[in-house]
Amino acid sequence: MLDLVRVGIRGHGAGVRQLAYRLLRTVPPAVPDQEAFRVALHAAMVTAAAGTELRFTGGTIPTESDTAIELADVDPLPDGDGLILDEGSAAELAEILAEWSRRDDLHRAGVGLSRTLLLSGPPGVGKTMTARWLAQSLSLPLVTLDLSSVVSSYLGSSGRNIKAVLDYAKSGPCVLLLDEFDAIAKRRDDDADIGELKRIVNVVLVELDRWPDTSLLVAATNHPQLLDPAVARRFDRSIDLPLPGKAERSRILAYAAAGAPTAAGVVSESIADLTAELTQGFSSSDVVRMWSLVLRRAVLRGAMAEDVLLEEIARIGTGNTNVRDKVIAALHNRLGLSNRQIAEVVGISHPTVGTALKRAGIDKAR
Numbered sequence: 200m201l202d203l204v205r206v207g208i209r210g211h212g213a214g215v216r217q218l219a220y221r222l223l224r225t226v227p228p229a230v231p232d233q234e235a236f237r238v239a240l241h242a243a244m245v246t247a248a249a250g251t252e253l254r255f256t257g258g259t260i261p262t263e264s265d266t267a268i269e270l271a272d273v274d275p276l277p278d279g280d281g282l283i284l285d286e287g288s289a290a291e292l293a294e295i296l297a298e299w300s301r302r303d304d305l306h307r308a309g310v311g312l313s314r315t316l317l318l319s320g321p322p323g324v325g326k327t328m329t330a331r332w333l334a335q336s337l338s339l340p341l342v343t344l345d346l347s348s349v350v351s352s353y354l355g356s357s358g359r360n361i362k363a364v365l366d367y368a369k370s371g372p373c374v375l376l377l378d379e380f381d382a383i384a385k386r387r388d389d390d391a392d393i394g395e396l397k398r399i400v401n402v403v404l405v406e407l408d409r410w411p412d413t414s415l416l417v418a419a420t421n422h423p424q425l426l427d428p429a430v431a432r433r434f435d436r437s438i439d440l441p442l443p444g445k446a447e448r449s450r451i452l453a454y455a456a457a458g459a460p461t462a463a464g465v466v467s468e469s470i471a472d473l474t475a476e477l478t479q480g481f482s483s484s485d486v487v488r489m490w491s492l493v494l495r496r497a498v499l500r501g502a503m504a505e506d507v508l509l510e511e512i513a514r515i516g517t518g519n520t521n522v523r524d525k526v527i528a529a530l531h532n533r534l535g536l537s538n539r540q541i542a543e544v545v546g547i548s549h550p551t552v553g554t555a556l557k558r559a560g561i562d563k564a565r
């Protein structure tokens with residue numbers, strides 16, 4: 200197992216294969232059904248489609264010439280589980296997958312499939328995650344080039360470095376993510392830099408036009424308005440990911456909570472609903488981070504995550520009296536807080552809490 204992790208983590212396909220052969224020859228004695236194990240192992244080895252082979256071995260990732268730092272990050276087994284998007288965006292992604300699985304039909308009809316995709320949207324809505332999800336769904340490795348780091352740290356040789364990664368990504372089937380794509384569009388004060396950036400844009404434009412349909416090129420940007428419209432138009436498809444709506448926020452929370460290993464992490468529908476309501480304007484990433492924070496606190500305090508979550512969302516505040524009343528009622532009913540404590544958590548006066556509880560049909564004078 201350790202050997203497998205060691206070679207696998209470097210994406211060293213030949214090493215994995217060698218280990219698999221060794222296992223075929225000598226099945227570990229602890230395996231109960233030796234023959235079934237051999238058959239399954241063999242099947243696993245031969246079903247790897249050409250495209251899924253771990254072909255990106257350490258030595259071939261292009262490096263920055265002076266420092267030998269690798270220019271791209273290669274993930275042979277990308278994981279996009281739990282991606283939750285609005286219906287429209289999800290449908291477009293499903294369509295891309297359908298195109299890729301029916302490429303022959305498309306070719307016969309005289310059209311190509313989507314080879315290049317521009318993902319835009321505010322930070323934390325899942326652009327990078329979508330690239331991981333696409334690679335996972337297509338059973339392809341994910342090659343990531345962060346353009347902001349390439350452009351800022353090696354501007355002089357950026358054009359050459361970017362070209363090297365693009366060539367590398369074209370050398371076999373993969374999903375190539377050009378992250379922070381707007382980095383090549385940002386204006387700089389230095390004239391020499393502007394010249395270099397123009398050259399880089401031209402390199403990318405040419406590549407977009409003749410990108411092969413064996414790899415999917417995904418560009419992601421938080422600032423589509425910085426892009427030259429000529430660049431944006433060159434993509435086969437463009438998807439604008441919005442901030443998550445209430446339904447998506449609720450699903451993201453439910454997915455995260457379902458992953459909590461203990462019952463103390465369970466969140467009831469009513470609290471999930473309140474959370475979704477109060478987190479308007481949150482990005483998907485904000486929701487996930489809030490949940491992690493809540494879970495961490497719950498573990499440290501030995502409390503129920505749901506109770507910690509309730510306190511957390513009570514602090515967010517809202518102009519919607521109806522929602523605030525629900526929060527106040529929940530703090531009263533579930534956590535048994537006094538009016539004074541509720542007032543402190545929510546940040547309102549304590550008579551206001553009394554009025555809210557009365558509106559909710561809860562009479563403290565009882």
Ligand SMILES: Nc1ncnc2c1ncn2[C@@H]1O[C@H](COP(=O)(O)OP(=O)(O)O)[C@@H](O)[C@H]1O
Nearest residue numbers: 281282283322323324325326327328483484487
């Ligand atoms: N649509 C989404 N569905 C589920 N989780 C998400 C989503 N978007 C973001 N996240 C969470 O936030 C993290 C950061 O998101 P990321 O993909 O890097 O956003 P972006 O690239 O748009 O800035 C992800 O790893 C994931 O945990």
Ligand SMILES: [Mg+2]
Nearest residue numbers: 326327378419
């Ligand atoms: Mg990102």
